[in-house]
Amino acid sequence: MPGHLRPYAAPDHEPTPGRRGAVAKLLAMLCGGLATLPPLVAGGWNFLDPLRRRSAAATFLPVTDVASVPDDGLPRQFAVVAERVDAWTGFAAEPIGAVYLRREKGSDTVEALSATCPHAGCFVEMEPQERCFRCPCHNSRFMLDGGIVAPSPSPRAMDGLECRVGKNGEIAVKWQNFYTGIAEKVARP
């Protein structure tokens, strides 16, 4: 084939699209689209998987006992310990977060506050000298009972958590997360 090596000389005129040009275009797009669909569908289907996941149902978790919460009205920080599942890993009991517990003078009632700032989710710190809570991220301040100190970046007071005191003084807190940045306290699913 001596012609094999000859450079190709293109004719000057534009090739005319065949009669079936429109049909060919439609078919080409259809086939190309169908071929690309499976990876897109599989990818999208898998990528959206996290939307199916729900956090474990809110349960009462043991935190400490009444004797460990002095009745001086000052909140104390306690770790919440629980077994935890992270995707495929099951963790034995370990600290999964923290709560503030406080008790008024002479009272047996324990109040529990979530340590998560309702503004943007930072960890709210206790300032014993100033006798208030302060969020290190945007300086939201809260009173010792969790009430808001206006003006505040936070749209609401600190989130109270349901708290039970058992017969022998053991304290259990209903561990829940709430949406941040909104005025209403809405639990996450």
Next chain:
Amino acid sequence: MKHERRHGNASTERQPASAGLLGRLDDFLDDRTGYRALLHEALYERVPGGARWRYVWGSTLVFAFMTQVITGLVLWSSYSAGAQTAWESVYYIQHEMAGGWLLRGIHHVMAQAMVVLLALHLLQVVIDGAYRAPREVNFWLGLVLMMLVLGMALTGYLLPWDQKGYWATRVATNLAGLVPLVGPSLQQLVVGGPDYGHHTLTRFFALHAGFLPATLVVMLVVHLSLFRKHGLCAKQPLIRPDAMFWPDQVLKDAVAMLAVMAVVLGVILMPALRAMLEGRPIVPGELGAELGAPADPSQPYAAARPEWYFLFLFQFLKVFEGWGATGEFFGAIVVPGLIMGVMFLMPILGRWQLGHRFNVAFTLGLLAGIGLLTAMATNEDYAAVWADRAAFADVEKLLEETGNDPARIAAHFGGDTSKLAAFEARAKKLDRIRHSQSFLDAVTGAKADAARAVELAGRPERIPPTGALDLVRNDAFSQGPRLFAQHCGSCHAHVDPSSPDAPSVEAKASAANLHGFGTAAWARGLLDPARVGGPAYFGNTAHKEGDMVSFVRGDLADADQWKPAEVEAVIAALAAEAGLPPADVPAAVVAEGRALIADGERCGSCHRYGPEDTEPVDAPNLTGWGTRDWLVGIITDPTHEQFYDGMNDRMPRFGVAQDGGAPPLTRRQIELIADWLRGEWYRGTAHAAARH
């Protein structure tokens, strides 16, 4: 040789403002970006001689690569490269995440399709002489692209960190270590240190999803722009008028892409179709890409094979068996290097017509050689599937009779050399079948291990932070049979007494058959005068003529001394001690049996039973007989005064350190054996096929 490409200009010129909002938006966009001209440039490539099917391979490769990018990125968003998380995250993708099986399946099968498409593309380019001037550089780029794709296939194989990928990668990286001078350093760099672990995964992942694809994209852009610069190398003679890339060639390309995708989906969904036709339930997690058992450097993996497209190299290395490292260096590096060298020289050789013919013949020969080696490898591995082993029964018999002694075999044929030669040829064939059978058994075992690992990972407690390998290593169902075979099986049988090969297995054993130990059925056999002295119990031990055997044959067989109901009560009591009582036995019977065991005139004359501290005797204490603790105790130290004491036959003290060293088995290993003997292990919903 300057190539010119011409385009009609009419459609690229600024067009008058189109009507309507959309039209005006279109004009705005084109005015700011010139996208119409770009699109025109991309689509209106002249195809000399019209669109043809033979030009589709390049486009299908681009399509395959895009598919890998899409699926790969999504896989990346759930994958975790780490020795305790890689297998686990892939398990999670495959078995628990929505559509994970399909995503992984497409990525896995398309990778294989890509290798096939590469071969077809290369073949078409060589046959059409498309590598010749001025397209030499683009051909070389193509070869580099091919190596990049093969590199991605190789690195991707390891990422699930399963047995298959782990062992294949150890071989591949060890071969890389054979490269002269830089080999060991190269190996250590790729592996991420002297040992395989976290950094092997992070580095392979960086190569697989970073370095290699990034390089590939750059090369691909140059490859495509050079392709556009030189234009399509048309197959001569031109039989039809020229056409445009869009829509004529694009249509053919799109149909080919759809066909490739259909094949990929077909491969993924075929097992589902088969299950449907056979009326079995379809388990999505079992479709698509395989996931073996977690990588375990301490477990042999006889089913290790590279992915099928590297099988030819695996087989090729066998040619150099017996040459040692030199042979491997030659087979894995020199010969493939020479082949790549010839391919790089093709554009030069192709300047002459004879050279072109050589190139075509070389490529076809290479593909044929690869095909042949692949077929040979497959035949070696799967020979047992299609071979009729029964036809070799006489060979097997003779080999066993003569103990495989060449002199005795020769004597058998009495100097008839032709018969001897025929026999030897058949013996060789039989050896190959046996070899293949052991590979097939290893594959079956590997599949069972993989299924078990998946079952354990699905437990409600989930996978511990130490990883799935920890689950497997602490699983009585998987480890029990292994530990038993290694440490107990040389004396004890473990075979279902009702199975047809039980008598032969029991006869070969030198200690009791422990299948079902602790159950009423086992205890009944022990107290059966016909069986207690047989090979399933004390027949092959020093206790063959011992007190127990003579007691069962004498006292127990005498209905005046022992009523059959009393024997049954003792059996029920023993099973109840083990915690495995038959369901239909009333508590009163068990109590009666316990009283008989404790009775100093009955069992209690030799065996201790109950909390009372009685005189030590040379028979095992029956308190808690067959329980986990009891089994752990007797395996740990059978010479303990609670068990056989001085009457112990030959059983080693597995839990006792000897000569200052470590004991033969750890406490945990002994517990696993005990749990396995008692049939205590996690049972999921989809229980793996029993292998013990």
